[in-house]
Amino acid sequence: QKEVEQNSGPLSVPEGAIASLNCTYSDRGSQSFFWYRQYSGKSPELIMSIYSNGDKEDGRFTAQLNKASQYVSLLIRDSQPSDSATYLCAVSTGGFKTIFGAGTRLFVKA
Amino acid sequence: DTGVSQNPRHKITKRGQNVTFRCDPISEHNRLYWYRQTLGQGPEFLTYFQNEAQLEKSRLLSDRFSAERPKGSFSTLEIQRTEQGDSAMYLCASGDWRGGEKLFFGSGTQLSVL
Numbered sequence: 001q002k003e004v005e006q007n008s009g010p011l012s013v014p015e016g017a018i019a020s021l022n023c024t025y026s027d028r029g030s031q032s033f034f035w036y037r038q039y040s041g042k043s044p045e046l047i048m049s050i051y052s053n054g055d056k057e058d059g060r061f062t063a064q065l066n067k068a069s070q071y072v073s074l075l076i077r078d079s080q081p082s083d084s085a086t087y088l089c090a091v092s093t094g095g096f097k098t099i100f101g102a103g104t105r106l107f108v109k110a
Numbered sequence: 111d112t113g114v115s116q117n118p119r120h121k122i123t124k125r126g127q128n129v130t131f132r133c134d135p136i137s138e139h140n141r142l143y144w145y146r147q148t149l150g151q152g153p154e155f156l157t158y159f160q161n162e163a164q165l166e167k168s169r170l171l172s173d174r175f176s177a178e179r180p181k182g183s184f185s186t187l188e189i190q191r192t193e194q195g196d197s198a199m200y201l202c203a204s205g206d207w208r209g210g211e212k213l214f215f216g217s218g219t220q221l222s223v224l
Contacts, residue, residue, distance in 0.1 A: 032211045043218055081177060096141060096158065096165075100145075100155075
């Protein structure tokens, strides 16, 4: 079992729609959860972090965490073509070692 | 804050040769990480340093890989006797206590082993 699992996609949504990206993790001791965005040919950049159960909103992005289900999600509202990228879920157990999932490719169609 | 800098950007080498990559983290960041990424996969953890101490190294990492961070500033990653399977993007990231566990990545070094 992989430590961090994501649906590789691609996920295709029309412009203006909500994109929903999901992630599960295996280590119940995980404490910190992140979403990174990676454009083709570029390095990952952090877009959201979440540390406690519930929702965290930042602009058009909402991260959701459910530790009991070991589940993290990212919602992107009013999706734009510029949101087309690979979204990486990352998890840290508190020892500053961050493990990444394989990423979900998102395409937003104009 | 000039960002994380990695050199070289690209490296082509023949199988069996040794290669060395350099990473300069964001100044004052005490944590430095090396990851490896292949096409269609997420970054794979290799090792990380807090200041000059190497605190963890991936169990999957061959003995041909070694990393150093003298004086807790820049870091080097050396791969000895390269193999075709070593071809990948090698990413460096840094972080510090002010950012929690957030990572800031460099542009990476793309290694091609022929």
